[in-house]
Amino acid sequence: MTVTAESALAGVQRIIATYAQNIDAGNTDVVADLFTEDGVAEIEGQDTFEGRETIRKVYGQFSPQTPQLHLVGNTVLTSEPGEEVTATSNLVFFARGEEGWGIQLVGTYEDTAVLVDGEWKFRRRVTKFL
Template identity: 35%
Template sequence: MSTETLTYADVVAGVQASLAAYTQAMDSGRFDDVLATFSSDAVFEIPNFGVVAEGHDAIREYYATTTGGAPLRHVVVNTLVSDQKEGEVEVSSDLLVLQKGDAGWGLIMVGKYQDILRSVSGAWLFQRRTLSFAI
């Protein structure tokens, strides 16, 4: 189905599926599945920490060096899909990161994702994913 025939609701559902696939894969440590949510020339960045990873190899390397330890849960909320044009959309979401410790689950970070997703063979893939933390 081409993006010209998709309704806004179709686009939102597809984007939300991509966000959920990313988050579920991250929290399960399935980094090949995380990478499958990015286009091959994607950029992932965290400006607060000077992180810029361009392309699958760099994104894989970033995740390999920054994950592990106590279980985490990334909770993505308040997602707004906007500026749909020619197979791309801009997406803004709030992020809560929970970590499991001896006393149970606790909030450890609050942030915001600013994303550009591109429709590729019927799936919405991250072209650019920018994560900013409220520090």
């Protein structure tokens, strides 16, 4: 299968958007299934979580208690297209409180994604805060 820059970027953007929508909705199973079996989620200042089942368990603890919204954009590939690519995206996280919506954090995602049976999956997702 030939992977073009356009198809790789579209695939990575799809899993990033699926991640954001489902983490905000508290759909832990969907989020975990976006990672490879041996996937890694590293959250700066917190910890590194290895393996899909560990990610599922840990992200279940992050289930939203109030409305929240991850806005992710400006995604660019940082490697040549292939069956594994790296990408960087900007992140703004909002939460709704008594005063309305407010920015809680700003950061970046640094992703390594791979094709698994024709579907893009996160091999490694590093969240950094600015």
